Amino acid sequence: xxxxxxxxxxxxxxxxxxxxxxxxxxxxxxxxxxxxxxxxxxxxxxxxxxxxxxxxxxxxxxxxxxxxxxxxxxxxxxxxxxxxxxxxxxxxxxxxxxxxxxxxxxxxxxxxxxxxxxxxxxxxxxxxxxxxxxxxxxxxxxxxxxxxxxxxxxxxxxxxxxxxxxxxxxxxxxxxxxxxxxxxxxxxxxxxxxxxxxxxxxxxxxxxxxxxxxxxxxxxxxxxxxxxxxxxxxxxxxxxxxxxxxxxxxxxxxxxxxxxxxxxxxxxxxxxxxxxxxxxxxxxxxxxxxxxxxxxxxxxxxxxxxxxxxxxxxxxxxxxxxxxxxxxxxxxxxxxxxxxxxx
Amino acid sequence: xxxxxxxxxxxxxxxxxxxxxxxxxxxxxxxxxxxxxxxxxxxxxxxxxxxxxxxxxxxxxxxxxxxxxxxxxxxxxxxxxxxxxxxxxxxxxxxxxxxxxxxxxxxxxxxxxxxxxxxxxxxxxxxxxxxxxxxxxxxxxxxxxxxxxxxxxxxxxxxxxxxxxxxxxxxxxxxxxxxxxxxxxxxxxxxxxxxxxxxxxxxxxxxxxxxxxxxxxxxxxxxxxxxxxxxxxxxxxxxxxxxxxxxxxxxxxxxxxxxxxxxxxxxxxxxxxxxxxxxxxxxxxxxxxxxxxxxxxxxxxxxxxxxxxxxxxxxxxxxxxxxxxxxxxxxxxxxxxxxxxxx
DNA sequence: TCAGACATCCAAAGCGCTTTGAAGTGATTC
DNA sequence: GAATCACTTCAAAGCGCTTTGGATGTCTGA
Numbered sequence: 001x002x003x004x005x006x007x008x009x010x011x012x013x014x015x016x017x018x019x020x021x022x023x024x025x026x027x028x029x030x031x032x033x034x035x036x037x038x039x040x041x042x043x044x045x046x047x048x049x050x051x052x053x054x055x056x057x058x059x060x061x062x063x064x065x066x067x068x069x070x071x072x073x074x075x076x077x078x079x080x081x082x083x084x085x086x087x088x089x090x091x092x093x094x095x096x097x098x099x100x101x102x103x104x105x106x107x108x109x110x111x112x113x114x115x116x117x118x119x120x121x122x123x124x125x126x127x128x129x130x131x132x133x134x135x136x137x138x139x140x141x142x143x144x145x146x147x148x149x150x151x152x153x154x155x156x157x158x159x160x161x162x163x164x165x166x167x168x169x170x171x172x173x174x175x176x177x178x179x180x181x182x183x184x185x186x187x188x189x190x191x192x193x194x195x196x197x198x199x200x201x202x203x204x205x206x207x208x209x210x211x212x213x214x215x216x217x218x219x220x221x222x223x224x225x226x227x228x229x230x231x232x233x234x235x236x237x238x239x240x241x242x243x244x245x246x247x248x249x250x251x252x253x254x255x256x257x258x259x260x261x262x263x264x265x266x267x268x269x270x271x272x273x274x275x276x277x278x279x280x281x282x283x284x285x286x287x288x289x290x291x292x293x294x295x296x297x298x299x300x301x302x303x304x305x306x307x308x309x310x311x312x313x314x315x316x317x318x319x320x321x322x323x324x325x326x327x328x329x330x331x332x333x334x335x336x337x338x339x340x341x342x343x
Numbered sequence: 344x345x346x347x348x349x350x351x352x353x354x355x356x357x358x359x360x361x362x363x364x365x366x367x368x369x370x371x372x373x374x375x376x377x378x379x380x381x382x383x384x385x386x387x388x389x390x391x392x393x394x395x396x397x398x399x400x401x402x403x404x405x406x407x408x409x410x411x412x413x414x415x416x417x418x419x420x421x422x423x424x425x426x427x428x429x430x431x432x433x434x435x436x437x438x439x440x441x442x443x444x445x446x447x448x449x450x451x452x453x454x455x456x457x458x459x460x461x462x463x464x465x466x467x468x469x470x471x472x473x474x475x476x477x478x479x480x481x482x483x484x485x486x487x488x489x490x491x492x493x494x495x496x497x498x499x500x501x502x503x504x505x506x507x508x509x510x511x512x513x514x515x516x517x518x519x520x521x522x523x524x525x526x527x528x529x530x531x532x533x534x535x536x537x538x539x540x541x542x543x544x545x546x547x548x549x550x551x552x553x554x555x556x557x558x559x560x561x562x563x564x565x566x567x568x569x570x571x572x573x574x575x576x577x578x579x580x581x582x583x584x585x586x587x588x589x590x591x592x593x594x595x596x597x598x599x600x601x602x603x604x605x606x607x608x609x610x611x612x613x614x615x616x617x618x619x620x621x622x623x624x625x626x627x628x629x630x631x632x633x634x635x636x637x638x639x640x641x642x643x644x645x646x647x648x649x650x651x652x653x654x655x656x657x658x659x660x661x662x663x664x665x666x667x668x669x670x671x672x673x674x675x676x677x678x679x680x681x682x683x684x685x686x
Numbered sequence: 687t688c689a690g691a692c693a694t695c696c697a698a699a700g701c702g703c704t705t706t707g708a709a710g711t712g713a714t715t716c
Numbered sequence: 717g718a719a720t721c722a723c724t725t726c727a728a729a730g731c732g733c734t735t736t737g738g739a740t741g742t743c744t745g746a
Contacts, residue, residue: 086443
């Protein structure tokens with residue numbers, strides 16, 4: 001059942017039926033009811049492919065995910081982000097189009113998706129410091145918004161980011177206030193912009209306290225439980241082990257905790273952990289009594305807000321770039337305590 | 344730059360240009376090269392909206408996710424599933440269209456998506472025992488595949504599922520072999536088919552061993568860390584606490600472990616845990632030395648296979664329903680041990 | 687030399703919708 | 717009674733591709 005058929009049955013023109021269905025004013029209320037009734041009766045729905053061709057809008061937002069390198073993107077944080085974004089898309093009648101592409105194909109995929117008109121806008125995930133996607137998308141002239149920032153990119157673009165540097169600086173300072181002097185950093189991959197900024201925050205806090213950073217106390221890699229475990233394990237095995245850790249994610253913090261408990265140490269007494277907490281719904285840190293002391297910022301809320309900002313941009317293209325910098329909140333949990341005496 | 348423009352510049356018909364670009368044989372190799380060169384030069388890409396309208400195929404697969412009830416779907420397991428499916432889609436030139444819908448709108452969303460021609464096929468996630476979506480999609484006459492099964496649905500449909508009953512029966516039997524007699528079950532939500540089947544497996548193993556199941560030892564709910572913690576906490580507080588737990592997910596197992604360790608008990612010695620392990624990339628159980636004894640089946644592999652099966656079905660519609668039942672593998676880890684004497 | 691096979695190309699007809707510009711009604715105004 | 721107006725409705729022109737059904741020219745074999 002298509003529009004032509006439906007309009008023939010109703011003895012009306014396609015124009016009128018289309019307008020009746022889409023709520024245009026220039027159609028008799030009586031007629032509109034007849035049309036609506038017939039549409040329901042014949043179970044008619046407009047073909048979305050034809051609709052998007054005619055309107056020029058696809059009502060869908062693209063997310064392009066590189067997947068070759070150790071699943072960089074399709075992770076637990078990502079799931080919460082798209083849950084947030086998806087909610088907002090649904091409210092506005094958009095759907096979300098995910099394409100997983102091999103890293104080396106990524107630029108092509110953007111171009112394909114954008115230029116072909118498959119999507120009305122794009123969200124860029126986890127930018128690298130000098131991310132080529134950004135200038136690429138600017139050239140393509142399609143609305144897009146970056147979740148995060150790319151420090152070395154000079155072209156203006158819309159973004160939403162957590163103040164990662166300040167967050168980790170605050171967190172590290174908190175550990176310093178507890179008299180910890182040897183603090184291990186277990187960071188994400190430092191080609192990612194956010195990881196660099198977190199490292200900067202860590203270094204800034206140490207420097208401000210007059211402590212010389214040691215490369216032996218700084219690790220970076222996949223934000224997984226095993227990487228957290230392995231990194232903490234290594235550092236704890238060294239001759240001068242750290243008394244506290246800053247972990248870039250609650251997932252790696254779980255690994256750190258395992259390494260600590262494995263050697264009979266008590267978290268929060270013998271060794272402290274502070275982590276970045278994306279407030280993931282399936283791995284919550286606890287509201288009333290947080291397990292980990294953490295810098296918290298909800299990635300789901302970020303997903304929601306990114307979607308809103310992008311949809312605004314699609315609807316009102318002439319408005320300028322949107323940028324938002326969120327501050328993470330320090331949450332005191334049970335994983336931190338004063339540095340044990342004599343350490 | 345569209346096809347008309349491009350063909351004008353080349354002094355060729357749209358037909359020829361289209362065929363040259365799409366690799367049809369009836370075009371001179373010389374001409375094809377000219378066309379390809381011009382397309383590259385003018386940075387031409389076919390408009391995908393027009394393409395899908397003309398071909399009748401949208402080259403995209405729909406996943407519709409209900410989101411109101413405690414984020415049922417957008418979870419860590421789901422992320423791995425779509426990572427797997429997405430890989431396969433990418434290889435075949437498909438993209439993935441996610442729509443998050445409120446539960447009460449879900450049937451409408453299916454109908455919308457399907458009938459409107461937005462997608463060529465649909466994957467159904469986490470079916471309930473009597474899931475209305477299945478007969479609904481059958482009526483819509485669109486290819487679809489269910490990840491999981493719906494026991495009470497009688498219409499035939501394509502599915503891929505893990506043999507959940509056998510998996511948990513095997514796992515529970517393993518604990519029984521270690522002389523555990525009081526075994527707690529921390530299940531997913533039992534309106535979900537897979538959770539029911541897991542419960543059936545648990546009950547079957549107990550019954551086979553001549554043990555009467557106790558409702559006090561059976562919990563179900565969200566498969567989150569806090570739910571695992573709270574359930575285990577409760578049971579351990581009872582007058583006759585269990586000596587072992589069967590957890591429906593590695594995430595809830597993390598919560599169980601926390602409850603155990605919190606009271607100074609040692610996992611694998613004082614209390615055993617066996618869990619279902621979806622082999623999630625960011626929360627791996629460990630390959631060489633698994634933390635948890637588990638029934639393992641990779642959800643990412645399932646995602647890949649579901650995508651393959653669905654694409655087959657789209658390409659060759661006349662073939663019958665595809666069904667696959669996977670067996671989970673028992674992995675011995677450090678979380679289980681013989682029941683302590685006198686318990 | 688000519689029919690038929692083959693290679694190459696094209697005009698035009700969709701795909702199913704939206705939207706422009708115009709036309710057909712009565713009712714109202716002057 | 718003519719002109720104006722608001723209200724409805726419609727025919728037709730896109731949107732940018734794919735694909736059908738030729739058309740044209742070239743080559744082959746008898």
